[in-house]
Amino acid sequence: xxxxxxxxxxxxxxxxxxxxxxxxxxxxxxxxxxxxxxxxxxxxxxxxxxxxxxxxxxxxxxxxxxxxxxxxxxxxxxxxxxxxxxxxxxxxxxxxxxxxxxxxxxxxxxxxxxxxxxxxxxxxxxxxxxxxxxxxxxxxxxxxxxxxxxxxxxxxx
Numbered sequence: 001x002x003x004x005x006x007x008x009x010x011x012x013x014x015x016x017x018x019x020x021x022x023x024x025x026x027x028x029x030x031x032x033x034x035x036x037x038x039x040x041x042x043x044x045x046x047x048x049x050x051x052x053x054x055x056x057x058x059x060x061x062x063x064x065x066x067x068x069x070x071x072x073x074x075x076x077x078x079x080x081x082x083x084x085x086x087x088x089x090x091x092x093x094x095x096x097x098x099x100x101x102x103x104x105x106x107x108x109x110x111x112x113x114x115x116x117x118x119x120x121x122x123x124x125x126x127x128x129x130x131x132x133x134x135x136x137x138x139x140x141x142x143x144x145x146x147x148x149x150x151x152x153x154x155x156x157x
Contacts, residue, residue, distance in 0.1 A: 003033040006046040013050050017057035025062040029081040046094035051088070065087065074121040092124035097139070105136045106152035114149050 004012070016024045028046060041111040054061050065079050072078070075095040076086040086092060096119045108121055116136035125131040136149040 006032050006042050010049040014053045015092050017053045017059045023030050025061050027064040029065050043082040047088045076123050091128045094121040094123050105150040105152045106153050
C-alpha cells in the first residue's frame, strides 16, 4: 500500500538474484518512495548494494529511467534521478520514439537513405565500443519488437 524505499528495492533485487534470476529490470526512480534530503547518499548506497548483488549472484541488472520533464535532447544529464545513476552505470541507452524520418544509415549492404521511427542513442558504453553512436530502428506494433536497420551516419533532409 506504500511505495518502497531504495533499501527495500535493493532487497527485492537481492531476493530475485538469489532465486536464480539472470536478468533483473527495475525502475528505481519511479518505484522508490519520495526522496529524503540525503538523495546522493541514498542513490549511492542503492547502486552499490545492487552492484554487490549482481557480482555475488552473477546476474545483470537493468535500471530503467525516463527523461526529466523539460528534456531537450538525449544526454546523460537529461535522465531523471540523481547523478549517481549516470556516474555508476556501465551502459546508458536512450530510445527515442519519433515520427518517421529519413537518415543516411550504414547497413550490412552499404549506406542508404532509410526511413525509421525510433532512434537508439548509445550515450555511455564503458566496457565496449560505440559510445556516441545512433542506431535506426522501426517499431513493429503487431509483435511489439524493434527491427534494427543500422548505424545512422547522418540525418538526411
